Amino acid sequence: MATAEVTSPDAALVVESANKVFPRGKGGDLQVLQDVSLTVAKGEVVTIVGPSGCGKSTLLTACAGLTKLTSGRILVHGKEVRRPGPERSVVFQHASLLPWRSVRGNIAYGMEMQRSASKGERKERVDWALELVGLENFADSYPNQLSGGMQQRVNLGRALATRPEVLLMDEPFGALDAMTKTRLQLEVSKISSETKATIIFVTHDIEEAVLLGDRVVVMSARPGRISRIFDVATPRPRGDDFAESETFVSLRREIRLCIYAPDDQRDPAGMGLVGSG
């Protein structure tokens, strides 16, 4: 599959002064993203963490090409994002599986819609993705026969099967129980180092952000902007021991502070209203 020309060989994704304003009529406009700029290197895993309403999901859907920015632009491999493209795949928070398709059929769905790969290759990739997400024994099950965690694996497998260069993950484990969540985090960590895909992972879970990211982008709410970026030097994949390490604990503390006690003054009403109608 031919890809667009790469202008900067290291950057997989560049966000240039992204702004997103939702007009709300009389009450004043709601600025969801304010001047967000970010460069993500090829093969890098960047996690974005922040309180709800900080615009992290909006940033992700903008990267996916599902939301239009008010100003600024997003480049993927040097090409501006205007709509969804085959080099990007999204893993949404809800598994959103087709109930009338088996696991196999659901994993093939992304490829089918993209009309990428031949029939034979699709089958191969489905098998590959099934193995990657550990669902070989459930290939012919239907979504209603699966647990929430397994459904999320299918969701992940569907995105991985399209062999995206950039994988966009929008709080994929937000609705899962803690144990399932931990297992899936470890697997994503493993998968990310196996597939070498660039990953942008949005979450509201600080530990998840530290565990998975090469860098952790902390966003503040109303208007959503980047308040700080933390480097996590420990190489991936990171196992259980990392979650107990000094590095992990101190990063978690710092990020917590950054989110809950930011040194900048926020607007007292906390309404995030910008301008007035």
Place this chain on the structure above:
Amino acid sequence: MVTGTLPPQQAAATKALGAGGGGIRALAARQQRKLIGTASVTVFVILWQLSADREWINPLFTSSPTAIVSAAREMWTNGQLGTNVRSSAELFAVGFVVSILIAIPLGIAMGWYRWLDAIVDPFVSMLYATPRIALIPLVLVWAGIGFESRLIVVVLAAVFPLLINTIAGVRATDPDLLRVARSFQASDLAIFRTLVLPGSVPFIVSGLRHAINQALIGVVVAEFFGGNVGIGALITSAGLELRTDVAFVGVFIVAGTAMVLTGALRYLERKLTPWQD
């Protein structure tokens, strides 16, 4: 806007309570229900017979189970039953098929194209709200007494529940699934084929069930007014001649047919939408 009837998929929410729990106990409860039901019907039939034999109520009004059975036997041998059943069955079959051929394509088109819905919906809403029986005199003026006018009455009865459910089914496409499809650059046609159509099947099947009942009502009503053949006409003339036994034969045939067809459709529903249990 007219809203359709919800398909039984909503009932799936309760399945966690029922299906997951005690399989054997549920089975026993079902058996018990059946047993009680059979007993209550048996007692009713015996009381009916007794009330006729002992003349608690004038048997001219109530007839009796044995009188009904012997009337049915007599009508079967003299061919009266066969002729009328055949005529009604033909009317039902043609009417039901015509209704399907109109309602499903039109419903899909109306669900998919907003402009078409805007044009047609006022008429559909108005006709749906009108008791269709009020139109029968007009239908007789337009088509005369005969098969055509009877067919029109049946189609008028059956077409709306199916049409409205089909529209609702097309509209009910899960927005989360739509977003997933869009993120994989699905074409409109692919979205229609892979999401809209399969998603509307439960709604359409539920519409078919209503259509069957409505078509049966339509058959009987049409035969009351439009001609002298069919079960409806048989019941009318039996009533005029105070032959309650003959009238009951007609009523039981209609009731039995309704139950058999509804049961068949339930079976079809399970076959068509296996993901719903």
